[in-house]
Amino acid sequence: MANEQSSSAITTYSGVRFDPLEPAPDRIRFEDVAHGLSQTCRFSGQSAFFYTVGTHSLYVSDELAGEYGPRVQLYGLLHDAAEAYITDLPRPVKRRVDEFGAIEDRVLEATWERLGVRPPTDAEWTAVMDADDRLFRYEATSLLNGFQPAEPATLAYDLEPCVPSEVRRRFLERVECLRGELE
Numbered sequence: 001m002a003n004e005q006s007s008s009a010i011t012t013y014s015g016v017r018f019d020p021l022e023p024a025p026d027r028i029r030f031e032d033v034a035h036g037l038s039q040t041c042r043f044s045g046q047s048a049f050f051y052t053v054g055t056h057s058l059y060v061s062d063e064l065a066g067e068y069g070p071r072v073q074l075y076g077l078l079h080d081a082a083e084a085y086i087t088d089l090p091r092p093v094k095r096r097v098d099e100f101g102a103i104e105d106r107v108l109e110a111t112w113e114r115l116g117v118r119p120p121t122d123a124e125w126t127a128v129m130d131a132d133d134r135l136f137r138y139e140a141t142s143l144l145n146g147f148q149p150a151e152p153a154t155l156a157y158d159l160e161p162c163v164p165s166e167v168r169r170r171f172l173e174r175v176e177c178l179r180g181e182l183e
Contacts, residue, residue, distance in 0.1 A: 008020065008021040008022070010085065012029065012032040012035075012036075012085075013031065013032050013035040013036065014029045014031050014032050014035075016029055016032065018032070018085055020082070020085040020086045020103060020106075020107055021103060021106075022106075023085075023106050023107045023109075023110035024110065025110040025111075025113040025114040026114070028081075028110055028111055028114040030172060030175050031172065032084060032085075033078070033081045033084040033111075033171075034054065034084075034167075034168045034171040034172045034175070035084070035164075035168050036083070036084025036085065037052060037053045037054035037057060037080060037081075037083060037084050037167070037171065038052055038054040038055075038162070038164040038165070038167035038168040038171060039052070039164050040052060040053040040054070040083060040084070040087060040088060041053075042056055042088075042139060042143070043090070043139075043140065043143065043144060044088075044090050046144065047139075047143035047144060048142075048143045048144070048145070049143070049160075049161040050161050050162055051139070051143055051159060051161070051162055052162040052164065052167050053080050053083055053088060054162070054164075054167040054168065054170075054171050055162050055167050056080070056135055056139060057076070057077050057078070057079065057080050057171065058077065058167070058170060058171060058174060059135050059157055060076040060077070060079060060128065060131045060132050060135055061073045061074070061076040061077035061174060061178075063076065063131035063134060063135065063155075064076045064127060064128065064131050067127075068124075068127060069181075070178045070181035070182050071117060071124075071178075071182060072120070072124050072127060072128065073178055074115070074117070074175070074178040074179070074182070075120045075124060075125070075128050076128045076131055076132075077171070077174055077175065077178065078108075078111055078115075078175075079108075079128050079129075079132060081107065081108060081111045082103065082104040082107035082108055082111075083104075085107060086100075086103060086104070086107070115179065117182065134153070134155060135155065137149040137151060137153040138153035138154075138155040138157065139159065140153075141153045142159050143159060
């Protein structure tokens with residue numbers, strides 16, 4: 001019940017009260033994650049057009065599909081799930097906000113528990129973060145005026161303006177598909 005009364009709790013899209021500082025797995029709704037990420041623009045909104053964290057997450061999951069099974073693809077899809085509740089910060093800022101990473105980690109731990117999957121191993125998480133970095137370089141090169149990565153982006157996705165309702169639908173379908181493959 002502390003979650004209901006907490007001063008740090010937020011009301012989600014589905015109407016659930018969720019406390020990102022004390023995340024309860026039973027309060028995580030994938031509908032809320034999909035909705036939040038489909039409404040959150042990458043790069044603090046400084047991109048050439050509206051491009052969402054939800055779309056980015058779908059592509060990270062796709063990047064993992066060739067080499068990894070559904071569990072790692074699910075980790076990739078949900079690697080930014082905390083941002084549905086606490087939003088995103090640009091990388092240079094995030095690195096300087098000490099508690100932010102710990103809050104993200106607690107929300108992700110609750111997410112894995114809600115899914116009923118073990119947390120990713122170090123090797124699995126490294127694979128997800130490598131895919132995330134590849135997508136970051138590709139997206140930033142494509143969407144940010146003048147961005148020059150140290151390492152070239154060699155991916156080939158058609159980046160286009162995002163429609164939140166479509167991103168939310170695709171995200172939820174992907175969650176259900178990957179969860180089904182785990183059973």
